[in-house]
Amino acid sequence: MLGEGILKGLGETARNFAGSFVSKERLTTVEYPEERVTLPEASRNFPFLVYDGGDWEAGMRCVACQICEKECPPKCIYIEKSKDKKPDFVGKMQIYPARFDIDISVCMSCQICVEVCPFEAIKMDNEFELATDDRFGGLLLDRKELAKPNEYYHKIHPTEAAKVDARLAEEKAKAEAKAKAAAEAPKPAAPAAKTASSAASTSTPTPAATAPATTPAAEPGTNPMPKAAPKTTPEEGDAS
Amino acid sequence: MANTLDQILVLLKHWIVNFLPVALQPFVSILLSVIAIVAVFPALFALTTVLERKGLGRMQNRIGPNRTGPYGILQPIADGIKSLTKEDIVPLSADAAVHFLAPLVLVVAVFLGFAVLPMGRNMQLVDMDAGLLFFFAIGASTELSVFMAGWSSRNKYSLLGAMRGVAQMISYEVPLLMSSVAIVMITGSLSLVKIVEAQNQYSYGLPHWYIFTPWGFAGFIMFAIAATAETNRSPFDLPEGESELVAGYFTEYSGFKFALFFLGEYLGMFSISGLGATLFLGGWSAPLAVLQFVPSWIWFFSKVMLSICVLIWIRGTLPRLRQDQLMNFAWKFVLPMTLLNLFDAALWRFLGEGWLRWVVCSAILILAYGVGGQFGMRRKHFGRRSYRYAE
Numbered sequence: 173m174l175g176e177g178i179l180k181g182l183g184e185t186a187r188n189f190a191g192s193f194v195s196k197e198r199l200t201t202v203e204y205p206e207e208r209v210t211l212p213e214a215s216r217n218f219p220f221l222v223y224d225g226g227d228w229e230a231g232m233r234c235v236a237c238q239i240c241e242k243e244c245p246p247k248c249i250y251i252e253k254s255k256d257k258k259p260d261f262v263g264k265m266q267i268y269p270a271r272f273d274i275d276i277s278v279c280m281s282c283q284i285c286v287e288v289c290p291f292e293a294i295k296m297d298n299e300f301e302l303a304t305d306d307r308f309g310g311l312l313l314d315r316k317e318l319a320k321p322n323e324y325y326h327k328i329h330p331t332e333a334a335k336v337d338a339r340l341a342e343e344k345a346k347a348e349a350k351a352k353a354a355a356e357a358p359k360p361a362a363p364a365a366k367t368a369s370s371a372a373s374t375s376t377p378t379p380a381a382t383a384p385a386t387t388p389a390a391e392p393g394t395n396p397m398p399k400a401a402p403k404t405t406p407e408e409g410d411a412s
Numbered sequence: 413m414a415n416t417l418d419q420i421l422v423l424l425k426h427w428i429v430n431f432l433p434v435a436l437q438p439f440v441s442i443l444l445s446v447i448a449i450v451a452v453f454p455a456l457f458a459l460t461t462v463l464e465r466k467g468l469g470r471m472q473n474r475i476g477p478n479r480t481g482p483y484g485i486l487q488p489i490a491d492g493i494k495s496l497t498k499e500d501i502v503p504l505s506a507d508a509a510v511h512f513l514a515p516l517v518l519v520v521a522v523f524l525g526f527a528v529l530p531m532g533r534n535m536q537l538v539d540m541d542a543g544l545l546f547f548f549a550i551g552a553s554t555e556l557s558v559f560m561a562g563w564s565s566r567n568k569y570s571l572l573g574a575m576r577g578v579a580q581m582i583s584y585e586v587p588l589l590m591s592s593v594a595i596v597m598i599t600g601s602l603s604l605v606k607i608v609e610a611q612n613q614y615s616y617g618l619p620h621w622y623i624f625t626p627w628g629f630a631g632f633i634m635f636a637i638a639a640t641a642e643t644n645r646s647p648f649d650l651p652e653g654e655s656e657l658v659a660g661y662f663t664e665y666s667g668f669k670f671a672l673f674f675l676g677e678y679l680g681m682f683s684i685s686g687l688g689a690t691l692f693l694g695g696w697s698a699p700l701a702v703l704q705f706v707p708s709w710i711w712f713f714s715k716v717m718l719s720i721c722v723l724i725w726i727r728g729t730l731p732r733l734r735q736d737q738l739m740n741f742a743w744k745f746v747l748p749m750t751l752l753n754l755f756d757a758a759l760w761r762f763l764g765e766g767w768l769r770w771v772v773c774s775a776i777l778i779l780a781y782g783v784g785g786q787f788g789m790r791r792k793h794f795g796r797r798s799y800r801y802a803e
Contacts, residue, residue: 174785178730185471185729192470201474 213329216296218276219285221318224261228319229268233293235260236269240285240294248278249285261340262347272315276302292336298328418707421448422534445537449526456717457678458488464724471728495671503566503664510564515669518557518676524550525683530605532696532709543604544596547687548589551642554680555581558651558661561673565664573660576735577644577651583742584641584648590750591631591638594757595622595691604687608695617701621694626773627756630781632692634750636722639684641742644677645723647730650738685719686712745788752780 192198202209223231236253252271260266285294297320304310326333416423429441462477462484469476477484502508528543530536540546555578562574596602599610613620622628641648652660662673689695693715696708733741756773763769 174781174788181729182725185725188473189467189470189725189728192473192475198473199475203475203478 211298211328213331215298216283217281217300218279218297218302218313219274219283219294219318220297220299220320221272221315222293222295222322222325223319224322226321228316228321230258231261231321232268232315232319233261233291234269234272235266235291235293236272237290239288239290243284243288245282245284246278246280248275248280249273250275262344264347269315272318273312274318275312277307277311292340295325295329295332418533418709420707421532421709442537449537450523453523453526453679453682454675456682456713457675458492460678460681460720461491462487463721464727467721467724468728471725492671495668498667500667500669501664505566506664507564507566510560511664512669514557514561514564515665515672515676517560518554519672519679521550521553521557522676522679522683525680526686528604529683529686529690530608530695531686531712532707535696535709536605539603539605542602544592544602544607544691547604547683548585548592551680551684552581552585554676557676561665562661565661567664569657569659570661570663573651573653573657573663576657577661580641580644580648580651580738580742583739584638584746587634587742587746587750588638588642590747590754591635592687592691594627594631594750594754597754597757598622598761604690604695608690608697611694612697614701619694619697619699619701621692621697623692625760626770626777627753627760628692630749630753630756630777632688634746634753635688635692637746638742639688640723640726641738643680643684645681646727647733648738649732650735653732681720681723682716685716685723688719689715740788745784749780749784752776 188198222233223229224233225231236251238251238253241247241249241251250271250273251269254268254270257265258268281296283296286296302311322333322337325336425441425444428444429437432440465487466476466484477487480486480490502511525547527537528540528546530539558577558581559574562570562572562577565571595607599607601607601610611619611621618624623632644651650660651657652662657663662670665673689712695715696712698704698706698708698711756776759776760769760773763772
C-alpha cells in the first residue's frame with residue numbers, strides 16, 4: 173500500500189522522540205564539558221616528555237640525542253643540547269636538552285619520535301583541550317610545558333607505561349650489578365671499564381672522530397642501555 | 413466574559429483608535445493590525461526554530477540546543493545576534509540590485525499573505541471577497557524571489573537550486589489550488605471569513621470541519637503534501653539541498669539577508685499552515701462545541717503550531733526525494749487525485765444529506781488511492797528505487 177512506509181517511519185521517529193524523554197540509554201550524545209568519555213588507552217595526539225621523580229628538570233629522561241628531531245617527518249621538534257651534564261636514572265652523567273620545543277600546529281601525531289627514542293623519554297599524550305587564541309606562540313610548547321611526570325604516563329597509557337617501567341628497572345638492575353662487579357673486580361680493570369662505559373653513552377651525539385674509539389668499548393656490554401647501543405651507532409655512521 | 417476575552421485584541425485596537433481624529437482612524441486601524449502581524453509571526457518564527465531544533469534532536473536521540481538560557485530557550489536570540497553581526501558578502505559578479513531585492517521580495521510577499529487570513533473571530537486585516545485568490549496570487553510571487561536570488565547570484569548551484577525551486581513550486585501549485593477549489597465549490601465563496609463561518613457549526617457537539625468529510629480528508633492530505641512542497645520543506649527540499657547544492661538559491665547569501673530568507677521560509681510555513689487550518693480545520697472554530705468558551709485566536713494559533721509540529725515531524729522522518737520522483741509524484745499521482753477529488757466534492761454536494769454520499773464518496777477515493785498507488789508503485793514512478801550499477 174502506498175504510504176505504508178511513511179507511516180512506519182513516522183512511528184519510528186515518534187518512538188524516538190518519546191523514548192528520548194523516558195530512557196537515558198537512548199541518548200547517545202555526551203554533554204561534553206560536564207560529562208566526559210574516558211579516552212581509549214591507545215588514543216594519542218601530541219608528544220610529551222616524561223620525567224621521573226618530583227623535579228621535572230632533574231628527572232627528565234631526555235638526553236638530547238636529537239634522534240627524534242632528525243626523524244620527525246614534518247620537522248616540528250627543535251632541540252638545543254646543554255653545555256653541562258646531569259645524572260640520569262641510573263646515576264650516570266648525561267647531556268640534557270637546554271631547549272626542547274614542539275610546534276603542535278605542525279605535528280602530525282605520527283608517533284615516529286616515540287618509536288625512535290632509545291631512552292623512553294618522549295611519549296604520546298592524549299590531552300586534546302589545546303585551543304588557544306595565539307596561533308603562533310600558543311601552539312609552540314617548550315620543554316617545561318612538555319614535561320609530564322611518569323605517573324601521568326601511567327594514568328593515560330597504563331599497559332604501555334608498565335612495560336616501559338619494567339624494562340627500565342631491568343636495565344637499572346643490570347647497571348647496578350655491573351657496577352658492583354666492577355667494584356669487586358681487580359683494581360686496574362675497574363677505572364678503564366668505567367671511563368669506557370661513560371664515554372660510550374655520553375659521547376653518542378659527539379663528532380664522528382671519537383666514534384671509532386667509543387664503539388668497540390661499548391661492544392663488550394659495558395653500556396648500561398643495550399637497546400640504545402645498536403641504534404645510536406648507525407646513526408653516527410650516517411652523520412659521518 | 414468569554415466573549416470579551418475572545419474579542420480582547422479587537423477591542424484593544426478600537427480603544428486605541430478612538431483617541432484619534434476620525435479622518436485618521438481607518439489608517440491607524442490598519443497600521444495597528446499590520447504591526448500585530450509583523451510582530452507576532454517573527455516571534456513565532458523564533459519559537460519555531462528552537463522547537464524544530466529540539467524536536468529534531470529528540471527524534472535523532474539527541475538533546476538538542478541547551479546552552480543558551482534554560483533548556484536553550486534563548487537560542488533564537490543568539491542566532492539573531494550572530495546573523496546580524498556577520499559580514500554581508502555580495503559576489504563581485506552578482507547583479508547587486510536584484511541580489512539585494514530578492515530576500516525583501518520574499519518576506520514582503522509572504523507577509524502580504526497574512527492579510528486575508530482570519531486569525532480569530534473578526535480578526536483579519538481585510539475581509540476580501542476573493543481572499544483565497546489573493547492568497548494564492550501573492551503566494552505565487554515567492555517563486556519570483558527564488559528565481560531572483562538564484563539568477564542574480566551568478567553561481568551555478570544557486571541557479572540550479574532556483575530552477576529546481578521554480579519547477580517544483582509551479583508543479584505543486586496546481587494540486588494546491590485544485591484541492592482548495594473543492595472547498596470553494598462546497599462553500600460557494602472565495603472569502604476565507606465565509607469559509608470559516610461555514611465550518612463553525614456543530615451537530616452532536618462535533619464541528620462541521622471539512623476534514624471530517626471524505627473529499628475534505630483526501631483534499632487535506634493532498635493540500636498538506638503540496639504545501640510542504642510549496643514551502644520547500646523536507647522531503648521536498650531539493651531546491652535547497654544542503655548536501656548537494658550547498659543551500660541552493662541562497663548559496664551566495666550571508667548575514668542578515670540569509671536570515672531574511674530563513675524568516676521568509678518559516679513565515680511561508682505559517683501562512684500556508686494558517687490557510688490549511690482555515691480551509692480544512694475550521695480556522696478559528698473550536699474542535700468541540702463545549703470548548704467554544706476558549707478564545708478563537710487561541711484555536712487558530714494552536715492549529716497553526718500543530719501543523720508546524722507535524723511538518724517538523726515529517727522533516728525528521730523522511731529523506732529527500734529525487735527530482736524525477738518529485739515531478740512524477742506531482743503530475744502523475746497528486747494532480748489526478750485532486751481532479752478526482754473535485755468530482756467527489758461535486759458528487760457529495762448533489763447526493764444530498766444521508767449515509768449514501770458517505771459510502772459512495774469514500775469508496776471512490778479509497779479505490780482510486782489503492783489502484784493508483786499500486787499502479788504507481790509497480791511502474792516505479794514513486795515506488796521503491798532500483799539500482800543498476802556499472803559493471
